Amino acid sequence: MMLTLTRPDDFHLHLRDGQALARTVGDALGQCARALVMPNLVPAVDTLEAVSAYRQRILAHVPKGADFTPLMSLYLSQTLSPETLLHAKAQGVLAVKWYPKGATTNSAQGVAHLEALEPILSVMQEVGLILLIHGEVTEAQVDIFARESCFIEEVLIPLRAKFPRLKMVLEHITTAHAVEYVRSQERNLAATITAHHLLFNRNQLLVGGIKPHFYCLPILKKEEDRLALVQAAVSGDRRFFLGTDSAPHARSAKESACGCAGCYTGYATMAFYAQVFERAQALDKLNDFAAKFGAEYYELPYNHGELVLEKRVWQLPETLPFGDTVLVPFLAGEQWHWQVVA
Incomplete structure (x- = not known):
């Protein structure tokens, strides 16, 4: 069985x-255009000079003639200026990423409360940056499984009331509550959904031992x-589209007493999504979701070219250089039933 998608x-x-x-670049260009x-590098990419330099470092790993374009974003921090945003779109920046301080990997430079940065959000609203x-909220008293729902009620709803024309993306949603709100x-609101949140629930992480x-x-x-995420995706x-949040860490950083957060799905992105959509009897909906x-939403043209997957059994690698x-990829060593072949 073959499945052909727009890249x-x-x-x-x-x-x-x-x-x-x-x-990471080599894996990405094999999956998407x-x-x-x-x-969220260290230091954060929060200036146009940093964006340009990072883009060039990425492009240095794209083979000549390969069909891959990195789309760039800025890190929302105290040092990001309104003047920078006025020139950002002209220099190829599509969006600004807000990491609440302490929410995830490399978020120490993030902003705990947005009130001080409202002038920046006003400029973004005017120039069309997303x-x-x-x-997620980051207050210690909030249960980790409730942080997304609390964020929607306590932060996002008031933020959208204050900036109704600011286009936003609620990244990597994980709850039925988020689906319902979107x-x-x-x-002016959309959401990305990852393959790992579509495939598994928290039992996979915790039952039978902690699986980092x-x-x-x-x-x-x-x-x-x-199940709510799957229903939304298909x-x-x-308002719902593909965003992997693929996040690599060295094996030693994951398999430790304080392991890093992140699943490396980027080596087999479309194989993972294809299995989700097939199980939901919705393979015909995958092209729209992915391409x-x-x-x-980002007001970009559709990609040219095609990506071809084949339904066949193959074994996912145990480790990757x-x-x-080395890193241990998501579902390392497992047998899978879809694979990109062209």
Whole structure:
């Protein structure tokens, strides 16, 4: 069985930097034609000079003639100026990413409360830059499984009331609550959904022992949440589209007493999504989810070219080279039933 798609977009991808790019860029261009690259490096990508330099480091790993375009974002920090945003779109920046301080990997430079940055959000609203949101509160008293729902009620709803014309993306949604909220909004809000949140619930992380390679932020949720995400992804609703949040870490950083959050799905992105959509008897909806709805929201043309998957059994690799070490990819060593072949 063969499945032919328009070359997809990944609207949420971590490529990292330095030696990691040899792994991540090569994997990405085998799965998608464009990827929106996250800016949470150390130091954060929060100036146009940093964006330009990072783009060039990425492009240095794209073979000549390869069909891959990195789409760039800025990191919302105290040092980001309104003047920078006025010139950002002209220099190819699509969006600004807000990481609440302490919410996830490399979020120490993030902003805990947006009140001080309202002038920046006003400029974004005027120039048409999209606000990308890691939608979790970080207060210690809030249960980790409730942080997304609390964020929607306590932060996102007031924020959207204050900036109704600011286009936003609620990244990597994980709950039925998030699905319902996005559906309730008529304009200027969309959401990305990852493959790992579509495939598994929190039992996969915790039952039978803690499995660090399923640990991600936002954390996996209940089965009813997973089913709501699947229903949203296959529904044909243009407000939901593909964003992997693929996030590589060296094996030693995951398999430790304080393991890092992130699942490396980027080596087999479309194989994972294809299995989700097949199980839901909705393979005919995958092309729109992966290659059209995100492009429409970001006001980009559809990609040219095709990606071909074949339904056949293959074994996912146990490890992958990662600079001078290795990483353990998502579902390492498992047998899978879809594979990109062209």
